[in-house]
Amino acid sequence: MNTNNVSVNAVPEDKAYLENVNAKKWIRHMEEDLILFWDRVNPESQEREPFTTHAFSGGTPLTPEFIGEYKDRASKSGGEWMGANAGKNYSRMHSRLTFAYGVAYHLTGNPQYYEVMQKGVNYSLDNGFDEYGALTILEDRNAPENTPNLRTSQDQAYSLTGLAFFYYLTRDKGVLDRILKQHDYIMDTYAIYQYGEDGDKEKLLDFRWLPTDQASSELVAILDQLNAYMVLLYPILPENAEEDQKRKKEWKQTMMDLCQIMLDKFHVDKKKNPWNDEQITVNSFWGKLSGKELKFGGRHFDFGHFVKAWWMIYLVGKLVGDEHFEQKGEDGVQHILDDGFVDGETLFNAIDERGGNKPDSLKSESTWGEKYFPTEKNEWWVKKNISLGQHWWMHCEMDQAAAMVYKGKDSVQKWIATSNFFLNRYVDHGAGGIWHELEPATLSPKLMKAHLWKNAYHSFEHTLIMAIASEKVKKGEIDLSFAIKDGSCSDSTLRPYYFDDGDIWDIRYSTMTEGLNLRSCRVKFVFNKS
Numbered sequence: 414m415n416t417n418n419v420s421v422n423a424v425p426e427d428k429a430y431l432e433n434v435n436a437k438k439w440i441r442h443m444e445e446d447l448i449l450f451w452d453r454v455n456p457e458s459q460e461r462e463p464f465t466t467h468a469f470s471g472g473t474p475l476t477p478e479f480i481g482e483y484k485d486r487a488s489k490s491g492g493e494w495m496g497a498n499a500g501k502n503y504s505r506m507h508s509r510l511t512f513a514y515g516v517a518y519h520l521t522g523n524p525q526y527y528e529v530m531q532k533g534v535n536y537s538l539d540n541g542f543d544e545y546g547a548l549t550i551l552e553d554r555n556a557p558e559n560t561p562n563l564r565t566s567q568d569q570a571y572s573l574t575g576l577a578f579f580y581y582l583t584r585d586k587g588v589l590d591r592i593l594k595q596h597d598y599i600m601d602t603y604a605i606y607q608y609g610e611d612g613d614k615e616k617l618l619d620f621r622w623l624p625t626d627q628a629s630s631e632l633v634a635i636l637d638q639l640n641a642y643m644v645l646l647y648p649i650l651p652e653n654a655e656e657d658q659k660r661k662k663e664w665k666q667t668m669m670d671l672c673q674i675m676l677d678k679f680h681v682d683k684k685k686n687p688w689n690d691e692q693i694t695v696n697s698f699w700g701k702l703s704g705k706e707l708k709f710g711g712r713h714f715d716f717g718h719f720v721k722a723w724w725m726i727y728l729v730g731k732l733v734g735d736e737h738f739e740q741k742g743e744d745g746v747q748h749i750l751d752d753g754f755v756d757g758e759t760l761f762n763a764i765d766e767r768g769g770n771k772p773d774s775l776k777s778e779s780t781w782g783e784k785y786f787p788t789e790k791n792e793w794w795v796k797k798n799i800s801l802g803q804h805w806w807m808h809c810e811m812d813q814a815a816a817m818v819y820k821g822k823d824s825v826q827k828w829i830a831t832s833n834f835f836l837n838r839y840v841d842h843g844a845g846g847i848w849h850e851l852e853p854a855t856l857s858p859k860l861m862k863a864h865l866w867k868n869a870y871h872s873f874e875h876t877l878i879m880a881i882a883s884e885k886v887k888k889g890e891i892d893l894s895f896a897i898k899d900g901s902c903s904d905s906t907l908r909p910y911y912f913d914d915g916d917i918w919d920i921r922y923s924t925m926t927e928g929l930n931l932r933s934c935r936v937k938f939v940f941n942k943s
Contacts (some may be wrong), residue, residue, distance in 0.1 A: 430826055431887045437882035440520050442836060446874065450845030451510065451869050463536055463551040464504045464510040468863035471844045475499060487861050495864040502551045504541055505573050508871035511575025515582055516873040520880060522894035522935055524925055534579045538591055546598045547572030562625050566603040566634040570641040578641035581649060583896050605614060617670035632679050632700050632713060632722065634672050639725040643668055647732055658739055665733050672726045672738055684709065689788045695785050698722045698747045715784035717755040718806030720746055724814045728911060746818045752799065753781045753811060754827055759796055766793040766888060769854040779830035780838065781811040794853055803851035805839050810876035813892050816882035817911065825886055832879055847872045866942045881909050888941040889916065895934040896925060
């Protein structure tokens with residue numbers, strides 16, 4: 414056989430579609446598109462302050478004298494609501510940016526990213542909590558939003574996202590103690606239990622949005638307990654002492670109960686098209702249990718929340734060994750991915766129908782729709798009852814679920830195409846960062862990049878998952894950095910984020926920045942190598 418013209422690195426013909434799929438592409442995206450923007454928003458000179466919630470789309474952090482200008486720009490960009498609380502720094506956003514810098518360290522091993530994450534953690538530990546759990550607004554404990562009965566269970570959960578990722582990287586016992594204390598507060602304040610005759614809690618029945626609610630009303634009150642910290646932490650909780658084992662057993666039951674509450678109270682299988690007698694199989698979740706919201710277009714009734722709920726149910730099933738939840742979650746994810754997928758040709762034709770500027774490159778890209786939204790008459794922005802709205806965080810969630818729950822070449826090719834759309838369309842290749850929304854008719858950006866509900870969290874988690882999945886799908890390998898104190902964890906508890914099938918091939922230790930009393934632990938995870 415003549416091999417003179419065959420490269421030793423050539424990709425087999427049946428795997429050619431994986432040729433440009435690799436972790437390096439996503440790490441480069443993080444460093445060139447994401448981190449440079451957020452470094453401008455939160456410069457190194459910033460010491461004890463919380464991370465900034467609001468910033469201009471060029472990366473300039475918001476300061477008091479420019480609040481009026483920020484509000485004006487937010488309004489002109491189509492998001493007047495984004496400027497309503499401009500200047501207030503939210504605990505959830507500080508926590509999410511702490512998470513993002515942890516991801517940056519995890520992927521690169523760069524100690525500078527670790528040090529920024531550590532600043533975020535220290536601020537949260539020192540300033541983020543009081544006797545009523547997590548503050549909603551940082552720096553101003555008397556802010557109306559910090560009234561105990563106005564604090565939402567969602568914000569309480571997201572206050573732990575940065576701390577949870579820090580514990581995942583370090584196994585720091587002091588941080589875990591703070592997490593567990595906050596978790597106990599959340600359960601005592603927002604969980605609704607069935608009690609036995611002896612007064613002991615027997616079963617978790619429901620979960621509140623606000624401490625004074627009598628029943629569940631918001632999907633995210635339940636969903637984000639899992640998404641923000643519980644699913645990441647459960648497999649790495651300590652199990653040495655009897656108390657640890659009891660706690661882990663309680664967490665297992667709580668996660669299963671939360672999944673069951675979503676299925677029992679929020680799940681909807683079919684919804685009647687309001688314009689005809691068609692029954693549309695949505696296999697989804699109501700976002701809010703309110704009469705006026707139980708409709709197409711209702712609050713949080715969108716693909717982002719649907720797929721995240723099914724994805725969490727799937728992950729919980731895998732973690733606790735419950736085949737029912739695992740299969741139901743996987744089937745639910747697949748249904749949403751199948752219905753939400755929008756190939757480039759469809760989007761190209763929709764833009765053409767609208768009379769917009771349609772780049773030819775769209776035909777080789779694909780994206781995700783926004784939600785089920787049947788209309789009375791044909792509309793260019795709705796195809797097969799799916800709205801073509803484009804939102805950064807929904808795209809991230811759909812990509813992530815697709816990259817973890819895929820079957821065969823066709824499904825892999827879909828998430829390769831949609832993730833390329835994200836890199837090509839959502840990234841601001843000039844100033845860096847990710848646009849909040851794209852106008853479907855023109856793919857031009859809308860809304861601000863940094864506000865009370867958007868910062869680095871979704872785009873960095875997206876980068877981490879796509880980097881790992883890119884290596885998994887081609888049976889490759891990825892290096893991920895941890896920061897471990899001597900003897901604080903065993904190799905068996907190191908895992909590549911939500912993935913459970915990466916085997917440790919090699920571990921390299923090195924000294925972290927002087928004074929941190931930690932060792933950098935660079936772990937090579939390999940997928941399906943013999």
